[in-house]
Amino acid sequence: MSAVVSIAALLVGSGLLLLAGGLHGLLLPLAGLAQGFSDTSLGLLGTGWALGYMSGCLCVPVIVKRVGHVRTFGALASLAGITVLMNLLLMDAVAWIILRALTGFCFAGAAMIVESWLNERSTSETRGRIFGIYTMINLGATTCGQMLLTLGDPSGFFFFVLGSIIYSLSLLPTALSTAASPQPLTQARLNPKKLWRNSPIAVVAVFMVGISNGTFGTLGAVYGRRIGLDVPDIAIMMSLALLAGALVQIPVGLLSDRLDRRLVLIGLAVAAMSIGSSLSLFGGGDATVTILLIGAFGGMIYSMYPVIVAHASDHADPGDFLTISGGLLLIFGTGNMIGPLLASGLMTFTYPGALFQVTAAAHLSMLGFAIWRMSKRAAVKAEDKSDFLPVISTVQVTTPETVNLDPRTEVDKTGADI
Known part of the structure; x- marks a missing residue:
């Protein structure tokens, strides 16, 4: 206290x-x-x-x-x-x-x-x-x-x-505040070769999740309005997606600490595609059902990012966690820029549910690459894994200083195995 x-x-x-x-x-x-x-x-x-x-x-x-x-x-x-x-x-x-x-x-x-x-x-x-x-x-x-x-x-x-x-x-x-000013801020740097060498699946997956989360976070409210939801329902819908993403991270974290994290990512991607397809085809029929499906969808997409960071951390050398995580954040932000642009154009020329076609394409790409990588690299043993820590996977609440505050960074600075 x-x-x-x-x-x-x-x-x-x-x-x-x-x-x-x-x-x-x-x-x-x-x-x-x-x-x-x-x-x-x-x-x-x-x-x-x-x-x-x-x-x-x-x-x-x-x-x-x-x-x-x-x-x-x-x-x-x-x-x-x-x-x-x-x-x-x-x-x-x-x-x-x-x-x-x-x-x-x-x-x-x-x-x-x-x-x-x-x-x-x-x-x-x-x-x-x-x-x-x-x-x-x-x-x-x-x-x-x-x-x-x-x-x-x-x-x-x-x-x-x-x-x-x-x-x-x-x-x-x-x-x-009377608190003394801290040390200079952490500046994120991108080292693509190091990121790819550490974990190719983390690089591809975090980019695809950036596309998906940026698309939904920006245009979810637009989708809701286009299918006839009123403003209170949209506010509840978007808030429920965020809260579900936080709650689902508890069982997802437990699973990813026991199983191959790539399997967990594949499961989340399949679930997100299934829910997104239902929303794309049938969303808007009943407001309550649509809101609940959006909540489930948010639970899947907002729990992927911490699994990716934990998987990258499993393969990182001592002293590299801050560099790896900061680089993944920049790639995630790049996906956040691209996703809304793609989805908004598709929604303009087709129909509101096209939003979930973009997220499904991103998740399918991630799923396919994860399956291919599983044939190229063995899973990390449970005793060699780093700790899973929940992170809300929106670019709005994640910065290089968030990474620096992460307890895994403190372990990383000591030079201990991560």
């Missing part, structure tokens, strides 16, 4: 940041639909966010090095709040795409700064608990942000102003 109390201000700041992010992320596609934006434009919102987010992960460490953590966090959170209001003033699809990229940049940098503080305040004994509490707070805050949309009409000004206020409130805990 003493460790939690000492970082309470940082956890509150992170919670407010994710609360605003969850609200803003679901608000834009729903408000864009009300404004008559095309599916392609709405898909580009997700592409813009992922591009801005990855740019923030790469560039914000340089800014922090120049002006410090507190000033940078204040500037980024303030700018994120301004972009929400600019969305309200500039009801134009192109402007929203640019603003969404700017928000992604600000959000990534602000999240990294909070996480670097948490990393600085954690020890080998408390790191796992702090990581778990931080993950739960982020999940809860994102879900609450989405559920706020059940309270009113997203086409008005209220939720835009509310999002800006919450972004501004996230400034206060860090601005008033």
Whole structure:
């Protein structure tokens, strides 16, 4: 408890940041639909966010090095709040795409700064608990942000102003915190040869999961609206998918620690394709059934990323976990950029359920490559596996500093076997 109390201000700041992010992320596609934006434009919102987010992960460490953590966090959170209001003033699809990229940049940098503080305040004994509490707070805050949309009409000004206020409130805990500024931020680097040599299946799978998760996370609300769901049902649907993804990770983690993790990935991919095919063909017939199927679908797709990271960790050399995980994060973000663009174009020219054809194609590609790799490389023995740790697999809540806070990184730094 003493460790939690000492970082309470940082956890509150992170919670407010994710609360605003969850609200803003679901608000834009729903408000864009009300404004008559095309599916392609709405898909580009997700592409813009992922591009801005990855740019923030790469560039914000340089800014922090120049002006410090507190000033940078204040500037980024303030700018994120301004972009929400600019969305309200500039009801134009192109402007929203640019603003969404700017928000992604600000959000990534602000999240990294909070996480670097948490990393600085954690020890080998408390790191796992702090990581778990931080993950739960982020999940809860994102879900609450989405559920706020059940309270009113997203086409008005209220939720835009509310999002800006919450972004501004996230400034206060860090601005008033007496915690000393931590070490410089971790900057993600991509080493394709090293990643491929470590685990080819991890590289291919994380890219495909990025396509799938980015597609659903960006256009799930659009799909719901196109098949006739109302706004409260869509908010419940998207929140249920996220919560199911967190809960399913418990049995998935237990299975992947006992079986070949590639088999677990194959099982998740088959389940996701089956559920997605049902939604593609029959979604919209009954709202309750559709929402439950979406929840099951979220349980499958949002539990794949931590299995992939754990599998890559099984094969990593001591001292390489941070490099491997940071590289996989960048590949995941690249998939997040591509997926919404592909799916939105297909949805425009065909029908809303085409969203799940894109996710199915990604999962099928991952499944086929995993089966082929199983014939080329033996499974890791159970005693040689690293620990499985739950991670919410959206680019919105995962940064290089999240990887640095991961307890496996602490083990990695000691040079112990992972």
